[in-house]
Amino acid sequence: MSDKYRRVAYYPGCALEGTGHAYNRSTKEVGKSLGLDLVELRNWNCCGAMEVKNVDPKLQTYLSARNLAIAEDMGFDTVMAPCNGCYHNLKKAEYELGHDAKAREVVARISTKAGHSAYQAGHVTTIHALDWIKEAIGEEGLKARVRNSLKGLKVANYYGCMYTRPRHIFPEKDQGPGSESSSKPHFMDDLLAAAGAECVEYPLKTACCGGAHTLSDSDTSTKLVLNLLTTAEACGADVIATECPTCHSGLEMHQVRAEKVFGHATKVKILYFTQLLGMALGLSARRVGVPENLSNASDLLRARGLG
Amino acid sequence: MAAMPPALSPEQVIARFDDVIRLPADALVAAAPELGEELLLLGESVLESWLVAHNRQPTEARVEGFRLLGLHRRAAKGDPSFNACRETCRELVYYRNLVQAGPGHPDVAQRLRLEAMVARHLALFVSSKLEVAGFGEFCCSSRPLHAQDASSAESD
Numbered sequence: 377m378s379d380k381y382r383r384v385a386y387y388p389g390c391a392l393e394g395t396g397h398a399y400n401r402s403t404k405e406v407g408k409s410l411g412l413d414l415v416e417l418r419n420w421n422c423c424g425a426m427e428v429k430n431v432d433p434k435l436q437t438y439l440s441a442r443n444l445a446i447a448e449d450m451g452f453d454t455v456m457a458p459c460n461g462c463y464h465n466l467k468k469a470e471y472e473l474g475h476d477a478k479a480r481e482v483v484a485r486i487s488t489k490a491g492h493s494a495y496q497a498g499h500v501t502t503i504h505a506l507d508w509i510k511e512a513i514g515e516e517g518l519k520a521r522v523r524n525s526l527k528g529l530k531v532a533n534y535y536g537c538m539y540t541r542p543r544h545i546f547p548e549k550d551q552g553p554g555s556e557s558s559s560k561p562h563f564m565d566d567l568l569a570a571a572g573a574e575c576v577e578y579p580l581k582t583a584c585c586g587g588a589h590t591l592s593d594s595d596t597s598t599k600l601v602l603n604l605l606t607t608a609e610a611c612g613a614d615v616i617a618t619e620c621p622t623c624h625s626g627l628e629m630h631q632v633r634a635e636k637v638f639g640h641a642t643k644v645k646i647l648y649f650t651q652l653l654g655m656a657l658g659l660s661a662r663r664v665g666v667p668e669n670l671s672n673a674s675d676l677l678r679a680r681g682l683g
Numbered sequence: 684m685a686a687m688p689p690a691l692s693p694e695q696v697i698a699r700f701d702d703v704i705r706l707p708a709d710a711l712v713a714a715a716p717e718l719g720e721e722l723l724l725l726g727e728s729v730l731e732s733w734l735v736a737h738n739r740q741p742t743e744a745r746v747e748g749f750r751l752l753g754l755h756r757r758a759a760k761g762d763p764s765f766n767a768c769r770e771t772c773r774e775l776v777y778y779r780n781l782v783q784a785g786p787g788h789p790d791v792a793q794r795l796r797l798e799a800m801v802a803r804h805l806a807l808f809v810s811s812k813l814e815v816a817g818f819g820e821f822c823c824s825s826r827p828l829h830a831q832d833a834s835s836a837e838s839d
Binding site (some may be wrong): 579582586589599604606 | 769774777778796797807814816
């Protein structure tokens, strides 16, 4: 276990204040229950998401770098971002500032104009909520704290695309035993298994959900999500566990849309991994925001004695 | 030399995957090795469609013994590309190998269905990308990655 992750800077990002509110709530509740301290970044800004990256990648680097600079100013060397998009963008900014002189020049110029010091690569490490719990508590620590085992719950763990891609911005992954894998990620599987869940083999754990095109090409997104859902069901899953608000919203919305547009209903439920962990730690379903989900898992959770 | 157009369109390939997924278990078991190989070849045809549509020669080169991975490596270079499908291609190969290694295994029908579902995801993604080149370019950030490889796009 690592004491350095017991108190980290917290960057929720925009989605966790909107559609991903249940992820924000459950992440904070799990942290509290585990005795971990999250300190939210002061006056944080958008990481650049997908939109800014599309228009001006260097501006996106600046936006993410500003958040890293805030973490450093607050005295932190680690910032935790539960949203895959935020996590990805902060990691990407870190990489670019370490490898691209033009990126450093642009960030320095805009930072000066904005009246704050420019972030220098190597001062703050960005981690995901999965890294946070895995490193700070670990599987054994989690097992010891489980009050309401997820035993009997079959879970397909869906990591989405931005948690592992592109590989070069995640130098800590693929470092052998104990590290995360970029081709077959397993940290979420490890944590939920420690909480008693039966994690099924799910071959589409990093496959595209069409999230970025959900408005411009809804049918494509629906077809991709439907394939994710039906494959999870074919694997025997009761639940798809998510770790990204964009993926989560996409799976929930297109599950409904697949039934309406294509007449294909699926039963698998969609829950944030932090919601499942929270219930395993003895928190109520309400406390971890389950009623905020579109996917109604209450019958399943009640039947399993959860929530 | 212009490449021959693939025999089936991505839509026809998707329909074939749907057919395989719907087959009863005994039919899957009876044709296990052949179906496993057919699904892999159909996956290759999806990538061939992408390369042909972009006036690029589908490679015969193999990566780790598989043409599918060789085709993906070629298709992931240049702009646009679909670097995002790397793991999907590897999962397709993995399930094909499971089926070939154990055609009499009690889980072979399930493995074939999963192979078809993985292949269907590849086909859905690529057929979407054939219509909208930007599909997936910025969410998993494949564009900056393959932009660095653009100069060696046809080198393999």
